[in-house]
Amino acid sequence: MTRQEYFASMKKDHGRRVMAVFPAQYPREILWAMNTLPAEVWDPPLEVTAASAHLQTYICSVVKLGLELILSGKTDDIVDGYLFPHTCDSIQNMAAVVNDYVGVDKPVFFFYHPKAPYSQASRVYYHEQLERLARELAKTFGPLNVEELSRRVAQSQDIAALAAKAYQRQAAGTLGVTSAEFYQVLRQGEYLWPDDFQAELTTLTDRPEVEPSAQPTVVISGVLPNPPAVLTILDDLGVRVGGDDFIGGSRRLLTKPTDKTDPFAALTEMYFSLPPCSTKNSPIDERAAYILGLCRDAGADGVIFYEVKFCETELFDVPNLVEEMKAAGLATLVLDIELNEPETGRLRTRIEAFVEMLR
Ligand code: SF4
Incomplete structure (x- = not known):
């Protein structure tokens, strides 16, 4: 079964949503609990053409290929939303290009991590970011079942x-x-x-x-x-x-x-x-x-x-x-x-x- 067929079966046979998620770390458990399948976008096998117009030449191919996938329209019929963890400057920039300039017709979510050195405040911050993401997702997909x-x-x-x-x-x-x-x-x-x-x-x-x-x-x-x-x-x-x-x-x-x-x-x-x-x-x-x-x-x-x-x-x-x-x-x-x-x-x-x- 191809990845596309798998996603189609998740939607049709199990009533699940599919969320395109960009690298790297994010609370996938919250998505699972909302009957949403994270489909991570790391290295789709595409030739980069359209994305080059939006990006500097010295950017990693994770970002180039991810943006190319969105611009190609190949995700349009599959995904129900996009999630951008703020992993690095390059992913943050791509998130801005997608959300603020290119525009997509599905909801876009963000997840913010604390950066080291860590303190007790970092834990409080991370906990709050988890709850914030759950609230944002719930506005579109319905309430989270905590059990x-x-x-x-x-x-x-x-x-x-x-x-x-x-x-x-x-x-x-x-x-x-x-x-x-x-x-x-x-x-x-x-x-x-x-x-x-x-x-x-x-x-x-x-x-x-x-x-x-x-x-x-x-x-x-x-x-x-x-x-x-x-x-x-x-x-x-x-x-x-x-x-x-x-x-x-x-x-x-x-x-x-x-x-x-x-x-x-x-x-x-x-x-x-x-x-x-x-x-x-x-x-x-x-x-x-x-x-x-x-x-x-x-x-x-x-x-x-x-x-x-x-x-x-x-x-x-x-x-x-x-x-x-x-x-x-x-x-x-x-x-x-x-x-x-x-x-x-x-x-x-x-x-x-x-x-x-x-x-
Ligand atoms: S710059 Fe960011 S998105 Fe690109 S490969 Fe490195 S960590 Fe991944």
Whole structure:
């Protein structure tokens, strides 16, 4: 079933709304509780034409492709609204272009996160932003059922526990799937209804354990595992990806369990339990410690910074992180590439040279 067919079936067979959501972190549990499916827009396979007229040339392709998708009209018959989390300046600018200049005939919502350093006031602020978003959505879609929200928050914690188990087995090398297969499953969380995604993760984590093999191992850091060619090249070369520090991966999936019974309080706890991230202004030493921890857990020999071209948010941190990794004796490779870029000889050669160094 294609993604479009899946969305159509969600609407027709389950009476659900579909919300186009831009990266990266947002309280998806509130949408689920309102019978609304978040359809995340990270890297649609489009050629950028119309969007270029509205954007500067040095903007990341997450924004270019997201705006192109809206301008193409391909979302018109599917989505019931748009949600823009204020992840970074580029997404904020795109939200302004869409809402204030281009105009869309569906409601547009915004979600505002606090930025580090965090204090008690940041928690109060985040809690208030959750309630504000719920109120804004309710004006268009009807009231939020708080019991249903509690149920979805609990489900979200179950999903996070499954994701953590998948990452742990990936780190230990006992999962027995290629990196391309691993991320194919994880990325389904960007558009599947939670019950369906939970089933996919359960199938992944229920796989029988395999004996870990002695092979070079890396941790990958960046925005998302695109272009997929990087993963397939690593798989071809027999390199194991033992963990990720992706904005679209562990940095937003691995919330910690909470015993808060109020769903908004639980969501607040979960948000502040996430790993450090460039989009939240997390200090470099916290980010470096997190990546080094991933390397330790996986027994990794190196880190690949797998960055989206013109992602200022990430690229500001990369030089310092590279220094920290080198100081810890790890090999590093920085790839600064466009989303959906096909495999090139140059890309393969750079990765092969890096893998030689690891061996
Ligand atoms: S975090 Fe980076 S890649 Fe993502 S939208 Fe912002 S600038 Fe683009």
